[in-house]
Amino acid sequence: MKKAFFFIFFLCNILISHAQLYKPFHASPAFTDSLTRIVADFSNNFYNIQGKELIPQERMEVYQSKISLPGALHCIIYRFHSQLDTSASWQAIMYDGDDYDEAMKIYKNSYLQLTKSKMKWNDGKPVSFVGVMEIPDKNVRFSNTLLQLNVTDFLYRNFYAEIEITNDYNGWEVHVNFHAKKEDKDKY
Numbered sequence: 001m002k003k004a005f006f007f008i009f010f011l012c013n014i015l016i017s018h019a020q021l022y023k024p025f026h027a028s029p030a031f032t033d034s035l036t037r038i039v040a041d042f043s044n045n046f047y048n049i050q051g052k053e054l055i056p057q058e059r060m061e062v063y064q065s066k067i068s069l070p071g072a073l074h075c076i077i078y079r080f081h082s083q084l085d086t087s088a089s090w091q092a093i094m095y096d097g098d099d100y101d102e103a104m105k106i107y108k109n110s111y112l113q114l115t116k117s118k119m120k121w122n123d124g125k126p127v128s129f130v131g132v133m134e135i136p137d138k139n140v141r142f143s144n145t146l147l148q149l150n151v152t153d154f155l156y157r158n159f160y161a162e163i164e165i166t167n168d169y170n171g172w173e174v175h176v177n178f179h180a181k182k183e184d185k186d187k188y
Contacts, residue, residue: 027113031069031117034069035069035119036120038067041067042159043155045088046065046090050063050077051063051065052064059080060080062076062079063076064077065077065090069113071106072093073096074093077091078090078091089177090177090178091175091176091178093173097171100138100167100172108133111147114128114147114163114176115147122153128149128150129148130147131146131147133163136165141167141168142164142165146162146181147163148161158180159180160178160179160181163176164176164177
């Protein structure tokens, strides 16, 4: 009887300790709220969340975003000016520094926040970003993960969230971008 009791006690301890190790990830409500507002304004080419104009770059204007993702260092909107592309993209700089491990932590957390955020769509149904995370190699200077919104809305058919990790002589950066990708006409 004692052996059976200790076996059951031992088994319960193992199960409880493993249950404590697993922590389900839930997106922060503040992140989901900001994300919803950014994604919704894509249909307006990000004009409703556009702030003051910053220093322009070649072939594009740059604006501060009125909406920021929690944890972002700064958020900007790029407006492109070419005959083929008059769209805009939205970008958050989530990390800028020398610590690869910290950059990777933020890269992975950004992926989790984007894929776990359940946004309420126009029809009241929950939507989220889907896609497989690209695991970066420390020896490669650039890696990105593309996520697509799981909606059938025609306007959002080419809309993507892109998480990038880059390395240059100044250190590591992690970006979260929202933009439309042009279809590759050669594929069809």
